[in-house]
Amino acid sequence: xxxxxxxxxxxxxxxxxxxxxxxxxxxxxxxxxxxxxxxxxxxxxxxxxxxxxxxxxxxxxxxxxxxxxxxxxxxxxxxxxxxxxxxxxxxxxxxxxxxxxxxxxxxxxxxxxxxxxxxxxxxxxxxxxxxxxxxxxxxxxxxxxxxxxxxxxxxxxxxxxxxxxxxxxxxxxxxxxxxxxxxxxxxxxxxxxxxxxxxxxxxxxxxxxxxxxxxxxxxxxxxxxxxxxxxxxxxxxxxxxxxxxxxxxxxxxxxxxxxxxxxxxxxxxxxxxxxxxxxxxxxxxxxxxxxxxxxxxxxxxxxxxxxxxxxxxxxxxxxxxxxxxxxxxxxxxxxxxxxxxxxxxxxxxxxxxxxxxxxxxxxxxxxxxxxxxxxxxxxxxxxxxxxxxxxx
Numbered sequence: 112x113x114x115x116x117x118x119x120x121x122x123x124x125x126x127x128x129x130x131x132x133x134x135x136x137x138x139x140x141x142x143x144x145x146x147x148x149x150x151x152x153x154x155x156x157x158x159x160x161x162x163x164x165x166x167x168x169x170x171x172x173x174x175x176x177x178x179x180x181x182x183x184x185x186x187x188x189x190x191x192x193x194x195x196x197x198x199x200x201x202x203x204x205x206x207x208x209x210x211x212x213x214x215x216x217x218x219x220x221x222x223x224x225x226x227x228x229x230x231x232x233x234x235x236x237x238x239x240x241x242x243x244x245x246x247x248x249x250x251x252x253x254x255x256x257x258x259x260x261x262x263x264x265x266x267x268x269x270x271x272x273x274x275x276x277x278x279x280x281x282x283x284x285x286x287x288x289x290x291x292x293x294x295x296x297x298x299x300x301x302x303x304x305x306x307x308x309x310x311x312x313x314x315x316x317x318x319x320x321x322x323x324x325x326x327x328x329x330x331x332x333x334x335x336x337x338x339x340x341x342x343x344x345x346x347x348x349x350x351x352x353x354x355x356x357x358x359x360x361x362x363x364x365x366x367x368x369x370x371x372x373x374x375x376x377x378x379x380x381x382x383x384x385x386x387x388x389x390x391x392x393x394x395x396x397x398x399x400x401x402x403x404x405x406x407x408x409x410x411x412x413x414x415x416x417x418x419x420x421x422x423x424x425x426x427x428x429x430x431x432x433x434x435x436x437x438x439x440x441x442x443x444x445x446x447x448x449x450x451x452x453x454x455x456x457x458x459x460x461x462x463x464x465x466x467x468x469x470x471x472x473x474x475x476x477x478x479x480x481x482x483x484x485x486x487x488x489x490x491x492x493x494x495x496x497x498x499x500x501x502x503x
Contacts, residue, residue, distance in 0.1 A: 161183065164227060164230035276359050283284075310360050376405055438457075
């Protein structure tokens with residue numbers, strides 16, 4: 112029994128528990144248990160992985176920035192995500208295919224996957240010590256075969272360019288820490304409203320970051336990004352403070368599926384924190400161009416009113432569109448006409464939002480908090496859509 116069989120099994124097999132299912136659960140258990148024993152050495156594990164990778168395949172070093180701190184963190188987050196989903200193929204397989212598409216921008220080709228697999232098993236073996244048995248190695252080898260196969264399928268299915276070049280045509284400060292940056296690609300990028308893309312700027316070469324367009328697709332192909340400078344953020348601070356008109360960015364393949372049911376006629380609940388409202392603005396932008404549309408309620412949250420950097424613009428949109436209601440939420444109650452409390456608490460204080468599609472966008476912590484509280488409040492999981500930017 113291999114992990115291949117695990118991913119081929121339905122998530123909830125009918126009938127009594129079979130020997131096949133028991134074996135599948137055992138393999139998943141081996142992977143999770145072995146990882147739990149070394150997860151506390153996360154930083155060392157990632158360092159060991161990249162040291163082995165660069166020794167095995169020296170040409171891969173040029174794919175990464177000189178400072179590997181962020182990249183090492185990304186590796187562990189992606190690995191944790193995969194381990195958590197190893198028995199949920201309906202979620203894992205699309206994630207891996209998307210990851211494969213995204214890695215085209217680095218110049219990853221088929222031969223690199225074997226090197227990555229060798230380095231990963233070597234790093235896991237190093238930190239597992241005596242717990243690394245033949246059974247454990249076989250389980251992880253099968254798991255990586257699944258990962259590599261799905262990623263390569265995703266890469267092969269994308270016949271577009273690995274990235275697009277896009278010229279910066281506007282850079283406007285929305286407040287001291289936040290900028291709206293508009294770019295115009297050299298060719299139309301086939302993105303759907305609510306998706307996100309990775310970008311590389313000339314100020315920070317080889318340091319890719321994920322950003323969500325704050326608009327629906329336009330005829331001229333231009334994209335608006337909201338960027339907030341964060342403490343210690345090499346890329347965000349460079350984008351906000353040093354982006355210049357005429358800069359040329361690289362933009363990777365569109366990813367994500369935040370707005371899972373764009374043609375549904377159910378009312379919409381949009382929940383956003385910080386610059387996480389960007390893809391929600393894209394949803395409002397698309398709906399404003401339709402002849403008919405659902406009613407939309409948007410909660411925009413922050414600690415204090417100064418965090419609600421786009422509140423005036425949202426209120427102006429609500430004045431123009433009778434189908435849109437904007438509710439500002441601050442923890443200190445400083446937003447005039449708004450509500451006081453944590454965003455998740457305020458949203459669930461209005462009930463379970465039955466007969467609504469729910470889109471949640473913000474930091475990973477904000478998404479986790481909001482989704483978990485909504486589920487407790489009675490909102491069903493199939494009502495809720497979000498992208499967690501897991502690999503960023």
